[in-house]
Amino acid sequence: MKPYKIVGIGCSPRNGSNTDILVRQVLAGADQSGAAVEFIKIADLSISPCDACWSCSETGTCHINDDMQAIYPKLLLADGIVIGSPVHMGHSISGTAQIFLDRTFAFWHHKKLKDKIGGSVIVSNRRGGVSAMRVINDVFVDHHIIIAGYATGFALKPGDIHKDERAFREAQALGERLIGLCK
Numbered sequence: 001m002k003p004y005k006i007v008g009i010g011c012s013p014r015n016g017s018n019t020d021i022l023v024r025q026v027l028a029g030a031d032q033s034g035a036a037v038e039f040i041k042i043a044d045l046s047i048s049p050c051d052a053c054w055s056c057s058e059t060g061t062c063h064i065n066d067d068m069q070a071i072y073p074k075l076l077l078a079d080g081i082v083i084g085s086p087v088h089m090g091h092s093i094s095g096t097a098q099i100f101l102d103r104t105f106a107f108w109h110h111k112k113l114k115d116k117i118g119g120s121v122i123v124s125n126r127r128g129g130v131s132a133m134r135v136i137n138d139v140f141v142d143h144h145i146i147i148a149g150y151a152t153g154f155a156l157k158p159g160d161i162h163k164d165e166r167a168f169r170e171a172q173a174l175g176e177r178l179i180g181l182c183k
Contacts, residue, residue, distance in 0.1 A: 029175020084121030
């Protein structure tokens with residue numbers, strides 16, 4: 001059995017997206033470094049937005065009964081979490097990513113993700129990569145997740161990420177770095 005568990009969260013609404021490809025490359029690097037890995041495609045699930053009820057501040061759990069309930073235990077058991085998003089509207093993460101990140105608020109009050117290792121994956125077509133990465137990293141900081149780094153890629157059309165060799169090297173290195181920090 002592999003000693004570390006890394007969960008990759010793909011937040012692109014597109015099937016077979018450039019973002020998913022790069023998140024899977026991070027997971028391949030982690031797998032080759034000795035981790036058990038799992039990829040979760042958020043767009044394939046039914047996840048409602050946070051309704052800001054704040055009941056999680058008391059209970060430590062979210063009351064919304066949807067597919068996020070199956071993801072919560074995976075996040076708790078993971079040693080590392082990789083979150084990938086395309087840049088939307090030239091400046092930030094996808095709506096899919098925002099809904100997922102907002103729903104992790106259920107863990108915030110009780111610091112349930114503290115000291116896990118996090119990495120971000122951003123795919124853009126020129127603009128917005130830094131601001132999108134900042135959104136994900138801000139959530140990591142709020143949860144007291146240790147940031148291992150990031151991988152960024154350039155793509156205009158579906159499949160274009162395969163032309164970005166640097167992105168694949170960054171993703172591979174991020175997967176290895178996640179495990180290095182887990183150790």
